[in-house]
Amino acid sequence: MAHSKALLVLENFIGGTFVPCSSYIDSYNPSTGDVYCRVPDSGKEEVEAAVKAAKDAFPIWSSKSPLERSQILNKLADLIEHDLEAFAQAESKDQGKTITFARTVDIPRAVYNFRFFASSILHHVTECTEMPTMGCVHYTSRAPVGVAGLISPWNLPLYLLTWKIAPAIACGNTVVAKPSEMTSVTAWMMCKLLEKAGVPAGVVNIVFGTGTKAGEALVCHPDVPLISFTGSTLTAQRIAEKSAPHCKRLSLELGGKNPAIIFNDADLSQCIPTTVRSSFANQGEICLCTSRIFVQREIYNEFLKRFVAEAKKWKTGNPSDPTMDVGALISKEHLQKVRNYVKKAQAEGARVLCGEGVDPLALPPGNQKGYFMLPTVIAEVKDESCCMQEEIFGPVTCVVAFDTEEEVIRRANGVKYGLAATVWSSNVGRVHRVAHRLQSGLVWTNCWLVRDLNLPFGGMKASGIGREGAKDSYEFFTEVKTITIKH
Ligand code: NAD
16 A cells, blocks of 8 residues: 555544554555555543533533533634644545535534534523413523433545534534544644633544544443434444443434436436536535436436536536546445446346446546546446445436336335435426425435535434434434423
C-alpha cells in the first residue's frame, strides 16, 4: 500500500484534551488510493476514559439553561462556518465526494444542524392537563438522559455526526461520539473549535476507531443509557443485540432501497434531472438515493432514452475539481462490491445502458488508482434480483416498467426496506393516494431531498427504529416524567 509523505495523525478528544492512542489504523484518500491519515484504533480503555469525562461533565452542562446552551451551539456553528472551506476540502479528501458537494451540502448542513437545534431547544413546551373533578393538574417535565453514545457512518461524515451531537447537547446531555473509522478527519477538526465556542471540557468527547472495537465498547458500556446510530441494517442488528442486556434506548437510522415511481403524466423536464441527481448525488452514497425507478409503460422508452442521456452528462473524476459531478467511492472494497452487483445483473440478463468503470488513463495521473465509477443505469432487472432488493449504495440505479397504480405500489413495497420514496405525477389525487400507501418513512412527490428539519426523519421496516427531527430528537434525548398535583 502506498503511504504519502506527511501523514495526518489524529488523536482522540477526551475531557477537552487531545489524547494520543497506543495503536492506529490507516485511512485512505479514495481519489488517489494513498494512505494519508492515521486514525486512533481505540478500544475499551479509551471509551472508558471518554465515558468518565462525559459523566463528570454532565452535572454542569445539564444544569445550564437552554438559552445558555443555545448560545454555545450558535457560536460553534459560526466557527465551523468561518472555516467552511477548510472543512469542505478535508471532507472531500477523506470521503472522496466532490468539493462542490462538500462545500454546498455537507458543511453548510453541519453548520445548520447546530443553528437549528440551538433555536428549536428554546421553543419546546411540555404537556399539561386538568382533572377538575379530582382537583388535579397533570404536567410533564423533560430532562436530559445522561451520556449519549453516538455512532455515525462514512457517507456524510460531519453532516450526520452533527445531526446527532447538536440535539444531544442542546437537550443537556453529554456525549461520546464515534465517527466512521474511514472518515474521521472533520470530526477531529471540529474538536479544535469546541473550547473557543464555550463547550465545557467533557461535554463532547470523540473516540476514533473501528465499529467492532470502539463502537461495541460504547454500545456495551453500562453508563451510556442511549445509543443513536446511523449506518447499515446489519450493524444495527448487532447493536440491538449487544445493548439488549442493558435495556438501552436506541435510535436506528439505517439503509434503504428507495423507489422512484414515475407516472405517465409526470413533468419529465423536472423529473429526469432530479431523478439523475437522486440516483447519483454523492456517488449514490446517500441512504436516500433512488435505486429502483418504476416508469409507467407508456413513457418508458422515452424516459429511458432521456434519463441515460442526462446520466451521461455527469462527469466523474478528481473530486477537488469543481466541475466534477461524481467523485470517488469510499474504498476499494466498496467499489468492488458495487461493481459486482452490476456483474450479477448482467449475468441475469439485465442491460447496462451506461456507466461502470472509469478508464484510468482518462483521469489525472494522481487519480489513476482512485476508486471511481461512472453513473450506471441498468434496465430490465427482475424485481427479485439482488440489484432490486439489496442496498447497493453506489452510483447504480435500475429502471423498470409498470402498468398500473396498484401494481407499482405492491412492487415498490416489495423490499425489506422502507426509508424514502419519490412519486412523480401531475394528478394531485394520485400523488396523495400513492404516498399514503407506500411503506416508507419519507415520500417526496415531484421533488427529492427537500427537508424541513422540524419534521420526522427516518425509516420503517428494516430502515430503522425511531425518528430524528426537532420534536423527535428532543424526545429521544430527554427522559419524560408525568407529575400530578392535587390542589
Ligand atoms: P456501518 O453500519 O458499517 O457503520 C456505521 C458506523 O457503525 C461506523 O462508525 C462503524 O464503525 C460503526 N460500527 C460498525 N460495526 C459496529 C458494531 N458492531 N458496534 C458498534 N458500531 C459499529 O455503515 P457504513 O458502511 O458506515 O454506512 C453506510 C450505511 O449507512 C448504509 O446502509 C446507509 O444506508 C446507512 N445510512 C443511513 C442513513 C439514514 O439516515 N437512514 C444515513 C446515512 C447512511
